[in-house]
Amino acid sequence: MASSKSKFKSEEPARNWSELPSDLTINILQRLGVVDRLENAQKVCTAWRKICKDPAMWRVVYMEACLEDPVGRARRAAYKEMCKQAVDRSQGQLLDLTVCYGDYELLLYIADRSSKLRRLELVKFRHIFNEKWGEAFKKLPLLEELGFIETEVWEHNIEDAARHCPLLKTLKLNQTPVLLSYGSDDDIDYILSMRDDNALAVGRHLPELTHLELIGNSMTDHGLQFILARCCHLESLGLRRCRSIWGLRGDLGKQCSQQIKNVKFPWHDLKGHPYARDVLYDPEYDSDYVPWSEYDPYDHLYDDDYTANNNDNFDDLDAVEP
Incomplete structure (x- = not known):
């Protein structure tokens, strides 16, 4: 047998x-x-x-980033070259792109050849503070979804995208949470002074958004209130690891749940987000380490900084009412 x-x-x-x-x-x-x-x-x-x-093979391009840092110059150069090859092969038919380790030069290369692009996700990009990024967004008028993942974002980046991409409905600003227990006093003061900047820019320039994801964002209650007041069409809001918002277990959290169909709060898991980090502090170096499973917005580890910063006059929030 x-x-x-x-x-x-x-x-x-x-x-x-x-x-x-x-x-x-x-x-x-x-x-x-x-x-x-x-x-x-x-x-x-x-x-x-x-x-x-075949150009049809390159309508959707997903380039996965390495989860280990730092990434050397040679690997960055190789990723950029492969992205350019993929863009060239699409022959203008590219609709959906996730790309990593790029810079302004690569974004402009993509924009020049991908006017039909609907979705763009930039992972671990460099030099995004370059004010010329608006030139690239001008060439992407059909963009509906934009993501900045582990990429530093400034207010003018959000304003440029809003101005030149009128169909934009989804925005992702996903970062590693800032550890304020490290660095000089000047560094911490600088971070505290600007932590609502992205939230204010979203509220001012993107009121038609339907989906907003802000993993690890440093905004406070004020920034969130501004978004809720201005972005009245939101169907989903992601606040995972946004640990500077105190009111989420109170009225502010209730407002989020009542106003928005799908809300992810700071303590929700990060499943499906491979580049997000899942700790508040490094337990090896910080005795105040708190795992996210035990996170409580009221148990702030640096409430003195928070209180001092929020006694300021928030002129930008004089029109919180919709």
């Missing part, structure tokens, strides 16, 4: 992957990452190479 099974197995014909129906091959190759397509799949055979050159 065993010999019969062995004989049956030996008689199975070898599979020729190049003879698969083209639609099935396309389906398989579309599941591969950009690196695998460019470095491996297109080298298998002539048929696969032809498919990998």
Whole structure:
């Protein structure tokens, strides 16, 4: 019986992957990452190479970032080059792009060749404070979703996107939470003075947003109140790891839940967000370490700083009423 099974197995014909129906091959190759397509799949055979050159294969491009820091110059350069190849192969048909380790030059390269882009997510980008970023957004008028992941964002970046991308409905500003227990007093004062800046920019320039995600944002109750007052069309709001908002277990939290259909609070898990960090402080160096599972907005670790900062006159919030 065993010999019969062995004989049956030996008689199975070898599979020729190049003879698969083209639609099935396309389906398989579309599941591969950009690196695998460019470095491996297109080298298998002539048929696969032809498919990998089809612009339809590059309408959606997802380039996964390395979770380990720092990333060397050589790897950054390689990622940039592969992104450019993917953009070129799309021949203007690119609709959805997640790209990492870029800068203004790469964003402009993408924008010049991807006027149909609907979704753009920038992961670990550099030099975003460059005021020329608005030139790139001018060339993306159909953009509906924009994400800055582990990328420092300034008010003028939000304003530029709002001005040049009128269809924008989804914005993600996902950062690692700032650890205020480290650094000089001047550094901490500077951070405290600007921690509502992004929230105010969103409220001023993007009132039509329907989805807003702010992982690790340093905004306070004032910033959140401003968003709630100005962005009246929000259907989802992500506040994971936004630990400077005190009122979420009180009236402010109730307002969020009543006004917005889907709310994620600071203590909710980070499932589906591979670049977000899940600790308040490093337990190895900070005796006040608190895991997020035990997080309580009222148990502020630096409430003296918070109180001093929020005694200021918030002129920007004089129109909190919608």
